[in-house]
Amino acid sequence: MSKKRILSGVQSSGTPTLGNYLGAFKNWVALQDAGEYESVYCVVDLHAITVRRDPAQLRRQTYEMYALLLAIGLDPKRNVLFVQSHVPAHAELAWLLGCYTMFGELSRMTQFKDKSARHADNINAGLFTYPVLMAADILLYQADLVPVGDDQKQHVELTRDVALRFNGLHPGVFTLPAPYIPPVGARIMSLQEPTRKMDKSDPNPAAHILLTDTADVIRKKFKKAVTDSDSQVRYDPEAKPGVSNLMTIYALATGKKFPEIEKDFEGMGYGAFKPAVGDAVAALLAPVGDTFARLMDDTGYLDTVMRDGRDRAAALAEQTMEKVRQAIGFVAL
């Protein structure tokens, strides 16, 4: 029997954060190591232009994101790693699926509501149809599982609804995907406003840890992290969002459970806890930063790996596109 397929994507919209890493990337590596799936991961540069980008910056950030995926330990031989715009079938399928997606469905997407509030001067149609392109990414590769953070659950559910609608008219074309959301770490919060998600586009650098931050910077940011006026290290996301977020990060970086962390820091206050979190994260990310810097010095190598990823992705995508074109009724020559 063939292996189940995984697909996920990340925007080349800035340097990824610890949130991206703990909510998504870490699982991508774990799923690779489990060896039970065939995995396809893409840097979604077409999605990244829903917000205005400087061309040189977009190009650099696409290389950076690709290099980071290699630096966190994704093996380009065991996974298909590619850049979305290199496979034109994504844009083609997005148009077709747009004709099977309802205006009302897209209007309900919370990411659209958030982003259109944040970019009120540029509420373009691409921002609105963003989830259709994401559905195309997933359905092109007949993915069974989509490992994402909590914020993307709604988009994966929409993808499933669109696939069901399409299959209802044209049976058997798409595999129905399911989201794969980690039980801990699905929503890492901002270090400055712990009731908001940690976002790479947050203009306040103290709010997020970037995967390229040095150990020193990481420690400083954790020392400055917003907590509360009580000094107990206790997991309670409602009453103590800041400390609970730090505990989640510490738990994921060290493999410890919440009760164990509470016990280890009992009576010690935040003065001892925050530096411990900083040290744990600095140790977790040190190898990533080193490998990333080495890869960014060798764009020739990155081009070669990207080309191979593109060819493998395009071959898989074409199999689906043939089925889709046939099902809809386009003339084949």
Ligand code: ATP
């Ligand atoms: P932007 O800030 O540009 O909108 P983003 O970081 O929200 O970007 P991506 O970089 O495309 O979006 O996200 C890649 C993956 O990281 C997605 O699966 C997303 O769910 C996950 N992710 C993003 N932020 C967090 C977070 N704070 N906690 C957990 N997972 C996250």
Ligand code: LTN
């Ligand atoms: N929409 C996602 C990025 C994304 C994605 C995908 C995730 C684009 N295509 C396909 C999973 C599968 C985001 O904004 N984080």
